[in-house]
Amino acid sequence: MVGAWWRAVGGWWQALGWRLGWRLGWRVAAALVLVVQAGLVVVVAFADGSGMARVLFLLLPFGAYFAFGRVVAVGVGVGVVVFLVAAFEITVPGWTRSVEHVSDLVMFGIGVVLALAMAEMSAAAERNRVARDVHDGLGHHLTAVSVLLEKASAFREIDPEVADRAVADAREAARRALEDVRTSVRALREPFRLGESLGRLVHGLGVSVTCTGDESRYAPAVLSALYRAGQEGITNAMRHGGSDVTVTVHCGRREARLVVEDDGPGFPPEREGFGLSGVRERIGQVGGSVEVDCAAGTRLTVVVPRVMG
Numbered sequence: 001m002v003g004a005w006w007r008a009v010g011g012w013w014q015a016l017g018w019r020l021g022w023r024l025g026w027r028v029a030a031a032l033v034l035v036v037q038a039g040l041v042v043v044v045a046f047a048d049g050s051g052m053a054r055v056l057f058l059l060l061p062f063g064a065y066f067a068f069g070r071v072v073a074v075g076v077g078v079g080v081v082v083f084l085v086a087a088f089e090i091t092v093p094g095w096t097r098s099v100e101h102v103s104d105l106v107m108f109g110i111g112v113v114l115a116l117a118m119a120e121m122s123a124a125a126e127r128n129r130v131a132r133d134v135h136d137g138l139g140h141h142l143t144a145v146s147v148l149l150e151k152a153s154a155f156r157e158i159d160p161e162v163a164d165r166a167v168a169d170a171r172e173a174a175r176r177a178l179e180d181v182r183t184s185v186r187a188l189r190e191p192f193r194l195g196e197s198l199g200r201l202v203h204g205l206g207v208s209v210t211c212t213g214d215e216s217r218y219a220p221a222v223l224s225a226l227y228r229a230g231q232e233g234i235t236n237a238m239r240h241g242g243s244d245v246t247v248t249v250h251c252g253r254r255e256a257r258l259v260v261e262d263d264g265p266g267f268p269p270e271r272e273g274f275g276l277s278g279v280r281e282r283i284g285q286v287g288g289s290v291e292v293d294c295a296a297g298t299r300l301t302v303v304v305p306r307v308m309g
Contacts, residue, residue, distance in 0.1 A: 034064060034076075054084070054108065058115045065119035073119065077112040084108060143235050144173040144205055169204030194223045198230055198247060206245075207234060213251030222304050225282045226258050229290070232275045233260030233300040240264040240298070258302040266294030 041056045057080045065073035084105060088095040095101040148170035155163040195211035202209055215223060230247055237245040237260065245262045272292070279302070280290045288304030 058111050062115045062119050073116055081109055143238050145170045147238050192220050192223050194227055197227050208246045211249045215251040217306055222286045225286050228282055229279045229302045230258055232279050237262035255303055255305045260300040263297045266298045
């Protein structure tokens with residue numbers, strides 16, 4: 001009963017916090033929500049005779065980390081521990097001689113440290129995810145804009161119609177770059193279609209894309225990882241001078257395979273940059289593998305197994 005009530009109140013205050021953020025500013029709104037949340041935790045903790053509800057105090061430094069940063073979160077954690085010590089002094093005379101109460105306080109202190117560590121890890125993981133998304137998406141689109149503008153410049157005197165079309169495609173690529181950044185930052189949960197997304201990605205770039213198989217068999221996280229891998233392969237192909245770039249994707253019954261090939265000069269393995277490292281990390285997270293062959297041009301092969309349900 002207490003847990004259900006707490007979840008309902010917590011959800012209501014979270015929604016209120018978003019509304020207050022627009023009116024008061026995020027710092028003020030976050031501080032107000034944190035204070036009210038602390039009050040609710042105190043009420044629930046003292047209403048629970050078993051003492052189990054004291055674990056809810058760990059939510060305070062965890063939430064403060066994301067709203068105000070590490071220093072404030074540590075301060076809130078220390079403040080919570082001091083508050084509990086004062087509460088024991090008032091409500092449980094001689095608590096320092098009680099092994100149960102002392103061990104509870106020690107365990108709670110360890111819980112505060114773990115909560116802060118989890119917040120740090122969560123924030124780092126989110127920063128890395130957004131950095132990869134922005135790098136992969138924005139890097140591709142800016143490379144496309146550069147290639148298209150160079151094309152427009154080269155054809156300005158020879159064929160003005162081709163030059164105008166290249167400029168229009170560059171403008172569209174810039175628009176898609178803005179949309180891609182917004183999607184990455186907001187982490188929108190929309191239905192993702194790999195074939196359609198790759199088709200839009202190479203619009204106006206002269207890149208051949210062939211998709212076969214049934215992508216509906218695969219989880220959105222797998223399709224998104226394949227898309228980012230293809231995006232990075234196409235970006236590298238254009239950046240390193242590949243004129244004939246092909247992308248093939250096959251979503252089979254047991255595994256999905258994506259291959260990006262170009263006829264450019266390639267690059268030595270030791271020069272593999274942040275983009276391909278990010279691809280390896282993404283694909284590794286969904287249980288796949290990445291191979292890069294630069295013997296003749298560049299061939300990026302990504303294989304991801306389908307998790308059988």
